[in-house]
Amino acid sequence: MADGPDTFIVATGNGDLVHEPTPGKPPPNVLAQAWVRLNVQGNGTLQATDFFAPYDAEALNAWDADFGSGGPVGLPDSFGTPSVPHLGVAAGKQGFVYLLNRDDLGGLGQGPSGGDKVVQRIGPYGGVWSRPAVWPGNGGWVYYPSASGGTTATGSSGDLNVYQAGVDGQGRPTLARVATAEDEFGFGSSAPVVTSYGTSDGTALVWMVWMPDGSGQNAQLRAYDAVPDQGTLSLRFSFAVGTASKFNPPGIGDGRVYVGTREGKVFGFGAPVDQPLGSTPVNLGTVDVGSSTSGQVVFTARRGVTVTGVSSTNADFTTGSPTPAFPATLAQGARLSIPVTFTPSRVGIRSTAIVVQADGAPVSAPVTGIGRSPTASLSIAPPVVSFGGAAVNTQVNGTLTISNVGGAPLVINGVSSPGAPFSASGVPAGGSTLGPGQSVTVTFTFAPTEVGTFSDEVVVDTSAGQETVPLSGSAAIAGNLVLNPTSLQFGTVGVGQSKVLAFQLSNTGGSRVTVTKSKPPGLGVGFTNTDNLQEGSTIDAGETRTLHVQFQPQQGGAATDHWTINADGEQGVLSLEVTGTGAGGGGDTSTGCSSVGGVTLWPLLGLLPWVRRRRRPS
Known part of the structure; x- marks a missing residue:
């Protein structure tokens, strides 16, 4: 994120970090799990000059909760206050939303009681894998898509959360989550994009590519009203776009919206380009119920056209006599002005379409306004x-x-x-x-x-x-995972034969835990997992899971591997060691047949097994 001449801010994930409270200026040499300000030096090199890392950055490293998964975003100055004029917003896989001071990022553990020195931390509201969108109109809004329902290192589905800018009783800037979109958003849904006529009320839309899951199949381009209504972000329309690319936001250009897909297609969306009249949306502002205000809707002819009538789709908006009068014959570039009076009948956002008949076909212009109670509310x-x-x-x-x-x-x-x-x-x-x-x-x-x-x-x-x-x-009491046993010793197994052993994973704590890391054996030395422990899965308090590992050596000699497991409990990283020795000439080498527990196994001759290591979602 560029933040001025020769300076920008980046966000980082897992890696080397400091383990003691550290001021932001000057920053240390290791800067994982952080926002980092970099300045371009005269010789073209980069120098870190400030940083912020959550006070629990070391724990984030342990369960793969990249702080940088959300990407850095600076907020317009209208979100700030005289004491904190330059703000940034951050979120990562842990799900907390941080309001940061871009002039003093905050370091590590520099806040009260060794906590975070930030403007605000709220949540958690679900893990974030993409950047937010920001709209400074109507007081200021931030739109954050989450990709999981809680604090987890692995995505599943989440929400499109809406945060409103404000100030607290001491004049400090704040964000408050005030709304969500109705549907869940599958893992891989895009970052949002806002389009508007500047900060004019009623003109902003929030665009996203919605996906049901990471496959991207049956995706939709969706557009939402930018200002929520009673805690919900209203869906304006949606379009099918086939198989979408993961986390890929729509592109905006010249009044069009574009979506690229995994199928090699680009979909373009926009208004008709051959209408005879053009217009600009009109916002008549906030009006007390029972009072009125007026404005002008202006249509401009794009070619010679005759306009014969006008109507409004909402009785709160009434039209007056146009200039010139109907029927109005307009040359290219000529204007038709229609007075519109807004008299709100109830509190809330109100809108209409002013529809004229141009050469016998309808052409509309949007008009909005807000009805307000005349008394304090x-x-x-x-x-x-x-x-x-x-x-x-x-x-x-x-x-x-x-x-x-x-x-x-x-x-x-x-x-x-x-x-x-x-x-x-x-x-x-x-x-x-x-x-x-x-x-x-x-x-x-x-x-x-x-x-x-x-x-x-x-x-x-x-x-x-x-x-x-x-x-x-x-x-x-926090959850706590325990391995039993802590190692599996397979002993000697003939080459081409196999043996399966079991271990148990128990939650002995008092709270449900979410598995944040599960890396089964994957060194290719003969050990494979026969059960899956998915990252993002949960284990209730008192629950025990039984899992199995198979050892099928392909050559003689000792072999060692590990199954690494972690969760958001208090147990830390667990490592199940698996050991065994392959014995050359064991078993029936003509067929490769072996028997384990009464079950006959028939591996394919001449093929080395491919051991697939699971990859963490990016």
């Missing part, structure tokens, strides 16, 4: 702050956005404080005021120190009434 998002499950002695953050969606000032009389293990920061002071359209974000933290299910509530008291927001979370 309190809006709370989300209505419930649910933290889900957390291990004891960890913490999870969530946010609450308090907004004034009415047309008069809203006075915040007070926000009650939750009890332990919940806490709040960024709480607005009693008596503070939100003007029409303004909002404030409060960050809640759930930090359980004992096992149990916890609930509380926060009351937001304002001049427009009260809202009660429930808080809930549960805590358990």
